[in-house]
Amino acid sequence: MLRLDPSExxxxxxxxxxxxxxxxxxxxxxxxxxxxxxxxxxxxxTLVFDYxxxxxxxxxxxxxxxxxxxxxxxxxxxxSLPPGSAQDIDDLSEEEAEARLLERLDALDxxxx
Amino acid sequence: MRARTAVEGPFAPIRRTTAGLPIVYxxxxxxxxxxxxxxxxxxxxxEAVDIRRRHFEAGRGAARAALAQLGVRAGSIDxxxxxxxxxxxxxxxxxxxxxxxxAAAVARKEHVVGIGIDLEASEGLRRELWTSxxxxxxxxxxxxxxxxxxxxxxxxxxxxxxxxYKCIYxxxxxxxxxxxxxVLLNNELMRFSASPxxxxxxSRLLRGGEGYLNISTDFVAAAFLLPTEDAxxxxxx
Numbered sequence: 001m002l003r004l005d006p007s008e009x010x011x012x013x014x015x016x017x018x019x020x021x022x023x024x025x026x027x028x029x030x031x032x033x034x035x036x037x038x039x040x041x042x043x044x045x046t047l048v049f050d051y052x053x054x055x056x057x058x059x060x061x062x063x064x065x066x067x068x069x070x071x072x073x074x075x076x077x078x079x080s081l082p083p084g085s086a087q088d089i090d091d092l093s094e095e096e097a098e099a100r101l102l103e104r105l106d107a108l109d110x111x112x113x
Numbered sequence: 114m115r116a117r118t119a120v121e122g123p124f125a126p127i128r129r130t131t132a133g134l135p136i137v138y139x140x141x142x143x144x145x146x147x148x149x150x151x152x153x154x155x156x157x158x159x160e161a162v163d164i165r166r167r168h169f170e171a172g173r174g175a176a177r178a179a180l181a182q183l184g185v186r187a188g189s190i191d192x193x194x195x196x197x198x199x200x201x202x203x204x205x206x207x208x209x210x211x212x213x214x215x216a217a218a219v220a221r222k223e224h225v226v227g228i229g230i231d232l233e234a235s236e237g238l239r240r241e242l243w244t245s246x247x248x249x250x251x252x253x254x255x256x257x258x259x260x261x262x263x264x265x266x267x268x269x270x271x272x273x274x275x276x277x278y279k280c281i282y283x284x285x286x287x288x289x290x291x292x293x294x295x296v297l298l299n300n301e302l303m304r305f306s307a308s309p310x311x312x313x314x315x316s317r318l319l320r321g322g323e324g325y326l327n328i329s330t331d332f333v334a335a336a337f338l339l340p341t342e343d344a345x346x347x348x349x350x
Contacts, residue, residue, distance in 0.1 A: 018158070027291075031242055
């Protein structure tokens with residue numbers, strides 16, 4: 001989606017704009033996450049503005065996917081996290097969510113490209 | 114008319130249509146706009162990948178060229194908290210780029226309160242993205258069009274909404290999504306109007322805005338302008 005070299009993985013704390021994500025790609029990312037993860041509630045329309053790094057998005061998703069503290073992760077508490085961090089979220093659920101996210105994205109990539 | 118040193122590319126027809134408003138458009142290839150960055154601009158993209166840095170530099174290059182034509186010298190065009198360029202006092206402007214071209218539009222605030230421009234490659238917007246970008250009403254309108262053109266129309270609405278956002282957001286400071294604004298393209302696909310789907314800070318400004326499109330085989334270009342009251346007659350009215 002970002003048309004980057006897959007052999008050079010991006011830093012998960014790097015800003016998505018810094019790795020070349022434009023607004024159309026942002027729409028695509030949000031769409032893929034919503035469909036791929038079968039989320040029950042919509043992702044914010046301003047996803048990459050409010051969650052500008054992969055780690056920040058993973059933090060949001062791990063909450064939405066029903067991590068231990070998932071339902072507590074409303075917009076307000078998520079916004080209060082420092083940019084690019086998901087440190088208040090239980091590590092295990094973060095890793096689970098991330099693994100699931102990456103798996104799903106890979107699968108979607110294969111389907112769509 | 115003053116000679117223009119830089120090309121306007123896909124924005125040339127839009128500038129001609131809005132000739133009553135003194136707006137400067139500069140649009141050129143990415144590689145022709147690598148004129149360097151100020152030290153604070155360079156810090157913005159210090160962590161960015163090369164291609165992103167080149168696009169950013171081209172956008173700033175286009176912006177400085179446009180400001181120069183306006184008679185404004187800008188050492189540095191820094192970035193606001195949501196990525197918006199911070200223009201010199203008394204100037205409204207906007208920057209956009211594709212993988213090939215970068216463009217900027219600027220005007221003095223005595224003529225234009227706000228301006229947003231957007232440039233996209235004219236590939237149609239894929240069907241599965243429509244619900245992320247278009248309202249149900251917009252989808253209904255686009256679906257009435259012949260199938261081979263509907264993706265391009267969806268892309269034009271996307272581009273129009275980007276231009277609206279870039280015009281309105283810096284004025285009021287509230288982020289709004291694609292679902293907050295509805296765009297209506299005119300029959301010739303050269304103009305559009307924007308209306309709010311829900312209230313947000315800045316939604317009341319939409320009605321006073323003028324939307325312009327240029328859809329070609331290569332690009333979709335959109336501009337949304339908010340003329341200052343009594344900035345002159347709309348030349349197309």
